[in-house]
Amino acid sequence: MEIDPNRRRVTAPGYHPPEELPTISGDRGLDHEEKLIFEIGRDGVTGVDLPNVQVAATRLGGQQRRAAIGLPGLSEPEVIRHYVRLSRMNYAIDSGLYPLGSCTMKHNPRLNEKMARLPGFGDLHPLAPASATQGALELISQLMNWLTQLTGMPAVAMSPKAGAHGELCGLLAIRAAIQARGETRPRILVPESAHGTNPATAAFAGFTVDEVPAKPDGRVDAEALKAKLGPDVAAIMLTNPNTCGLFEGEIIEIAKAVHAAGAYFYCDGANFNAIAGRVRPGDLGIDAMHINLHKTFSTPHGGGGPGAGPVVLSAALAPFAPIPLLVADKNGFRLVEDSNAVPAGTKPFGRMCAFHGQMGMFVRALSYMLSHGRDGVRQASEDAVLSANYILASLKDVMTAPFGDGPCMHEALFDDSFLEGTGVTTLDFAKAMIDEGYHPMTMYFPLVVHGAMLIEPTESESKGSLDAFIHVLREMALEAKAGKTARFAGAPRLAPRRRLDETQAARKPVLRWKRDELPQAAE
Amino acid sequence: MRYLPLSDTDRSAMLARIGAPDMDALFRDVPRAAHVKLSAFNLPDMQGELEVDRALTKLAAKNIAAGAGPFFCGAGAYKHHVPSAVDHLIQRSEFLTSYTPYQPEIAQGTLQYLFEFQTQVALLTGMEVANASLYDGSTATAEAVMMAQRLTRRGKAILSGGLHPHYAQTVDTVAGLQGEIARSAVTPGKAEDIISLIDDQTACVVVQSPDVFGLIRNLRPIAEAAHAKGALLIAVVTEAVSLGLLESPGAQGADIVAAEGQSIGNGLNFGGPYVGLFATKEKFLRQMPGRLTGETVDVDGRRGYVLTLSTREQHIRREKATSNICTNSGLCTLAFTIHLSLLGEEGFTRLARLNHAKASALADRLAAIPGVELMTEAFFNEFTIKLPKPAAPIVDALAKKGVLAGVPVSRLMPHDKAMENLLIIAATETNTDDDFAALERALKEVL
Numbered sequence: 012m013e014i015d016p017n018r019r020r021v022t023a024p025g026y027h028p029p030e031e032l033p034t035i036s037g038d039r040g041l042d043h044e045e046k047l048i049f050e051i052g053r054d055g056v057t058g059v060d061l062p063n064v065q066v067a068a069t070r071l072g073g074q075q076r077r078a079a080i081g082l083p084g085l086s087e088p089e090v091i092r093h094y095v096r097l098s099r100m101n102y103a104i105d106s107g108l109y110p111l112g113s114c115t116m117k118h119n120p121r122l123n124e125k126m127a128r129l130p131g132f133g134d135l136h137p138l139a140p141a142s143a144t145q146g147a148l149e150l151i152s153q154l155m156n157w158l159t160q161l162t163g164m165p166a167v168a169m170s171p172k173a174g175a176h177g178e179l180c181g182l183l184a185i186r187a188a189i190q191a192r193g194e195t196r197p198r199i200l201v202p203e204s205a206h207g208t209n210p211a212t213a214a215f216a217g218f219t220v221d222e223v224p225a226k227p228d229g230r231v232d233a234e235a236l237k238a239k240l241g242p243d244v245a246a247i248m249l250t251n252p253n254t255c256g257l258f259e260g261e262i263i264e265i266a267k268a269v270h271a272a273g274a275y276f277y278c279d280g281a282n283f284n285a286i287a288g289r290v291r292p293g294d295l296g297i298d299a300m301h302i303n304l305h306k307t308f309s310t311p312h313g314g315g316g317p318g319a320g321p322v323v324l325s326a327a328l329a330p331f332a333p334i335p336l337l338v339a340d341k342n343g344f345r346l347v348e349d350s351n352a353v354p355a356g357t358k359p360f361g362r363m364c365a366f367h368g369q370m371g372m373f374v375r376a377l378s379y380m381l382s383h384g385r386d387g388v389r390q391a392s393e394d395a396v397l398s399a400n401y402i403l404a405s406l407k408d409v410m411t412a413p414f415g416d417g418p419c420m421h422e423a424l425f426d427d428s429f430l431e432g433t434g435v436t437t438l439d440f441a442k443a444m445i446d447e448g449y450h451p452m453t454m455y456f457p458l459v460v461h462g463a464m465l466i467e468p469t470e471s472e473s474k475g476s477l478d479a480f481i482h483v484l485r486e487m488a489l490e491a492k493a494g495k496t497a498r499f500a501g502a503p504r505l506a507p508r509r510r511l512d513e514t515q516a517a518r519k520p521v522l523r524w525k526r527d528e529l530p531q532a533a534e
Numbered sequence: 535m536r537y538l539p540l541s542d543t544d545r546s547a548m549l550a551r552i553g554a555p556d557m558d559a560l561f562r563d564v565p566r567a568a569h570v571k572l573s574a575f576n577l578p579d580m581q582g583e584l585e586v587d588r589a590l591t592k593l594a595a596k597n598i599a600a601g602a603g604p605f606f607c608g609a610g611a612y613k614h615h616v617p618s619a620v621d622h623l624i625q626r627s628e629f630l631t632s633y634t635p636y637q638p639e640i641a642q643g644t645l646q647y648l649f650e651f652q653t654q655v656a657l658l659t660g661m662e663v664a665n666a667s668l669y670d671g672s673t674a675t676a677e678a679v680m681m682a683q684r685l686t687r688r689g690k691a692i693l694s695g696g697l698h699p700h701y702a703q704t705v706d707t708v709a710g711l712q713g714e715i716a717r718s719a720v721t722p723g724k725a726e727d728i729i730s731l732i733d734d735q736t737a738c739v740v741v742q743s744p745d746v747f748g749l750i751r752n753l754r755p756i757a758e759a760a761h762a763k764g765a766l767l768i769a770v771v772t773e774a775v776s777l778g779l780l781e782s783p784g785a786q787g788a789d790i791v792a793a794e795g796q797s798i799g800n801g802l803n804f805g806g807p808y809v810g811l812f813a814t815k816e817k818f819l820r821q822m823p824g825r826l827t828g829e830t831v832d833v834d835g836r837r838g839y840v841l842t843l844s845t846r847e848q849h850i851r852r853e854k855a856t857s858n859i860c861t862n863s864g865l866c867t868l869a870f871t872i873h874l875s876l877l878g879e880e881g882f883t884r885l886a887r888l889n890h891a892k893a894s895a896l897a898d899r900l901a902a903i904p905g906v907e908l909m910t911e912a913f914f915n916e917f918t919i920k921l922p923k924p925a926a927p928i929v930d931a932l933a934k935k936g937v938l939a940g941v942p943v944s945r946l947m948p949h950d951k952a953m954e955n956l957l958i959i960a961a962t963e964t965n966t967d968d969d970f971a972a973l974e975r976a977l978k979e980v981l
Contacts, residue, residue: 045646047646047649047650047653048650048875049650049653052875052878054879054880055880056878056880057876057877057878057880057881058617058619058875058876058877058878058881059617059876059877059878059881059885061881061884061885061888061963062884062888063884063887064884064887064888064891065887066779066887066890066891066894067894070890070894070912070913071750071779071780071890071912071914072749072750072751072752072911072912073752073912074743074750074751074752074780074781074912075779075780075781076777076778076779076780076781076782076883077781077785078785079879080657080658080777080778080782080879080882080883081657081879082654082657082874082877082878082879082882083875083878083879084878084879084880084881085875085876085878087617087619087876090619090872090875090876091619091622091623093875094623094626094629094647094868094872095623095626097642097643097644097646097647098623098626098627098628098629098643099628099643100628100640100641100642100643100646101628101629101632101640101641101642101643101644102628102632102637102640102641103627103628103629103630103631103632104627104631104632105627105628105630105631106627106628109633111633114633114634116631116633118537119630119631120537122583122586122587124625124630125587126586126587126590126591126594127803128621129590129591129594130594130599130601130602131593131594131595131596131597131599132594132597132803132804133599133801133802133803134599134600134601134613134801134802135597135598135599135600135802135803135804136600136605136607136611136613136802136804136938137610137611137802137804137805137806138607138609138610138611138941138945138946139597139598139600139607139933139938140929140930140933140938142930142933142934143597143598143933143938144597144598144804145596145597146592146593146594146595146596146597147593147597147804149593149596150590150593156577157577160575160576160577161575161577163570163574172669172670172673172806172807173669173859173860173861173862174860174861175848175858175859175860175861176669176673176859178858179708179858183707206849207847207848207849207850207851207852207855207860208848208849208858208860210848210852210853211848211851211852211853211855211857211858212848212858213853214853214854214855214858215708215857215858216711217711217712220852220853257563258561258563258564260563260564260565262565263565263567263568286561286564288572288575289561289564289569289570290561290564290568290569290570291568291570291574294567294568294570295565295568305861311630311631311865312631312632312633312634312861312864313624313629313630313632313864313865313866313868314629314632314633314634314635314641314644314864314865314868315633315634315635315644315666315825315861315862315864316634316667316669316807316861316862316863316864316865316866317669317806317807317809317861317862317863317864317865317866318861319806319807333707334703348945348948349948349949350703351948351949352948360707361703361704361706361707361708361710362700362703362704362706362707363673363704363707364669364670364672364673364700364704364806365610365670365671365672365698365700365701365704365794365805366610366611366670366672366700366804366805366806367804367805367806368805368806369806369807370803370804370805370806371801371803371804371806371807372806372807374590377590378586378590380577381578381581381585381586381589381590382536382537382580382581382582382583382586383535383537383580384577384578384579384580384581385572385575385577385578385579386572386579386580387535387537387538387579387580389572390535390538391535391537391538393557393560394538394540394545396557396560396561397540397545397548397549397552397557397560398540398548400548400552400554400560401548401551401552403552404551404552404553405551417563418552418554418559418560418561418562418563420563442639445637445639445640450633450637450640451637456849470537470538470540471537471538471539472539473539473540473544474539474540474544474547474548476539501833503639503640506639506640507639507640507642508638508639508642508832508836508838509639509832509833509834509836510639510832510833511638511639511830511831511832511838511839511840512830512831512832512833513830513840513842515830515831516828516829516830516840516842517828517842517843517844517845520819520826520828520842520843521828521829521830522649522652522663522664522819522826522827522828522829522842523649523652523653523656523663523664524649524650524653
């Protein structure tokens with residue numbers, strides 16, 4: 012018998028793998044099904060040993076809990092096994108290439124985790140006196156310096172807790188700046204290729220949203236945008252590099268036109284990882300841009316957060332940054348938390364959240380920056396762009412790239428025209444990648460392309476890893492085009508679950524576990 | 535560079551496949567004027583792990599960690615013991631380095647724990663449904679106010695004077711765009727009259743319990759008064775452990791609960807990341823912000839979980855979404871749900887009782903010091919005392935002795951002279967009798 016080292020499978024002619032027999036347990040080898048904690052736990056068991064103290068209710072204002080909560084009891088070994096089993100149902104960057112365009116799933120260095128857990132950071136109270144927090148404030152100051160240097164912007168607001176929160180912060184600063192000029196400008200221009208958070212944030216901040224079309228080359232239509240500018244426009248929100256993975260080459264002229272119309276330029280910085288160390292947004296005429304520390308600076312995505320979204324600001328918007336403000340004087344660093352006692356020339360628009368932002372993410376991001384240095388940050392951007400172009404160049408003859416041969420930035424965009432007439436959809440194609448051991452790419456986004464597939468490899472993949480990925484996607488595309496669609500219909504077949512019924516989930520929402528009610532008597 | 539797998543040979547081979555002469559060719563769409571050289575950045579070059587570790591450890595050492603000595607700070611962030619299993623489990627690669635579970639077939643781990651988390655939050659708060667978290671308690675409170683504004687089609691929100699001032703400022707900044715934000719007067723440690731402020735323009739009343747001074751509030755009469763005028767009651771909880779001992783907000787008639795979940799499973803982290811808990815009644819579901827996980831089945835009929843009701847959310851609804859939130863507090867919800875699973879009913883209720891017992895013992899001890907007055911009549915694990923002199927300088931003086939004595943009210947309400955002498959003190963299961971003795975001794979020395 013011969014074993015193919017790449018496939019770990021017996022390939023001798025005439026060899027047939029054993030047929031799959033249902034197991035008695037329902038589990039399959041290392042694949043374990045796992046019940047809910049509420050179905051495992053029972054009374055009289057706990058995973059934390061604590062003294063059984065009785066308290067007098069007299070100090071509780073008569074508000075003592077009367078009913079039990081209903082939490083299940085589990086011992087520590089049961090809890091550990093539960094979550095370890097759950098973890099094994101997840102795909103992760105650490106286990107494979109995660110080409111989610113726009114999401115930037117790059118390697119998360121473990122040094123950063125260790126640094127965030129130093130007691131001086133992880134066990135530090137946000138309202139401890141300034142004398143007890145000088146190191147933390149100095150860290151924030153260093154991170155602010157990195158962010159302003161890399162972006163070429165004079166100021167940064169640190170408190171926003173994620174990208175969308177940063178967008179809100181930027182728009183509120185713009186709103187305050189416009190009010191300070193004694194004007195009202197209700198309209199915000201957003202390209203149709205924008206992330207959903209952009210129009211949502213604009214509406215959230217009380218503006219009306221006006222969409223700007225894209226040109227056939229995937230860039231925003233600058234002429235259409237200029238035509239929409241007027242005295243009622245507060246700002247434009249543009250992503251650059253944009254969500255098609257392309258650099259907006261006319262950005263400087265756009266910024267000039269926006270400023271000439273008295274409006275501000277908000278840039279969605281979700282794709283800053285393509286240009287960090289090579290291009291400074293400040294040189295492009297941008298007034299505000301959030302930076303997703305969980306994308307560009309690799310703080311872990313954690314299954315959907317926590318993120319961090321500091322916002323760099325131009326000189327025009329800097330005075331309006333929200334409290335708290337970090338200042339340094341002869342006594343060291345301190346936070347200005349009182350909007351009535353701010354430094355001269357500042358007019359904070361308010362407060363984004365309690366305390367001072369995502370410190371745990373700040374530590375990780377600074378650890379990433381210090382490790383990479385300015386040269387490593389630049390190299391990371393270049394490698395991300397190189398890897399995306401390598402994928403584009405290696406797949407464009409079998410898949411379809413809607414915006415031609417030009418170089419892309421950090422992500423390669425394909426549409427579904429290569430699947431036309433095959434009966435295979437973008438969704439089928441993406442789900443079949445799961446069976447091949449890959450997380451799907453971003454699908455059906457951006458909206459400006461039919462059946463979009465947005466691939467972002469990041470700088471964290473070796474050439475060998477990229478080649479293996481390219482090989483699989485090529486074979487899949489060729490099979491689909493040859494009418495061999497078996498692997499697409501009903502994919503994935505090999506994941507912990509096959510396709511889930513999302514319609515049922517939405518129609519009759521079951522959003523929590525409930526103890527089974529007694530069966531109703533038949534009528 | 536240790537994090538970058540491509541060698542120069544790889545890079546050359548890749549450029550050749552692309553047909554680009556060099557890296558600059560890939561950046562050709564960038565306007566010429568916008569290319570910068572490395573020397574444009576006044577920043578250091580790459581460093582090894584050892585050097586970075588050394589630099590950051592040095593910075594961390596300039597801070598006084600909560601665990602370094604007697605520690606009594608609260609006011610919205612609390613020091614609790616987090617079992618070792620929690621941090622071990624949340625650092626599993628499959629949790630730490632996964633994205634939002636948009637591909638449910640390969641994200642059941644995240645989706646199932648979010649479903650369990652939603653159930654736990656609903657149980658703790660006494661509400662029917664909970665979401666998969668928001669950023670923190672303060673932003674959850676602002677979202678709750680905006681949700682009430684949408685539900686009632688009214689603009690006015692009344693915030694209790696006992697609401698954490700940072701929360702009130704956050705609400706003001708964001709929800710203030712949609713309507714008037716009124717604030718009731720505050721008497722530290724006593725329940726203020728908020729009911730008389732409710733009128734038929736009121737969208738919601740926001741009451742924190744225990745409030746920022748530690749006072750436990752009775753929400754029932756406020757809920758009744760709000761409902762009589764067609765307004766909603768938003769209950770805010772900044773110390774989630776209190777829910778183990780106190781009547782749940784849901785049982786008291788709250789319509790929306792916005793809470794800070796940091797106390798369970800999550801460290802102090804100098805203010806973030808934390809985890810916003812958000813729960814409401816089923817009838818308000820369609821106006822609820824944030825992600826929701828729901829149960830369903832796959833094509834083989836096996837139970838599974840998906841993100842659901844996303845037609846409320848920004849990536850589908852764009853400018854018509856209920857909120858702009860995208861990323862939430864995924865890994866912090868995991869820490870929360872693991873810690874609470876370890877505690878269970880017995881552990882959680884014992885933990886809550888222990889916290890109250892510790893705080894009661896400390897309150898008695900401090901109230902016995904001449905010149906010190908206990909202001910909070912009913913409290914959970916936090917109370918306010920009045921000192922004979924301004925509290926902030928005393929806190930600074932005690933910090934020099936290695937005792938972090940609490941949060942001076944002047945830090946939160948800086949322009950109120952009447953608050954100058956007040957100090958908010960929290961005690962948890964982490965405090966020992968030695969800590970109490972140290973605080974008592976240090977206070978006596980400076981008073």
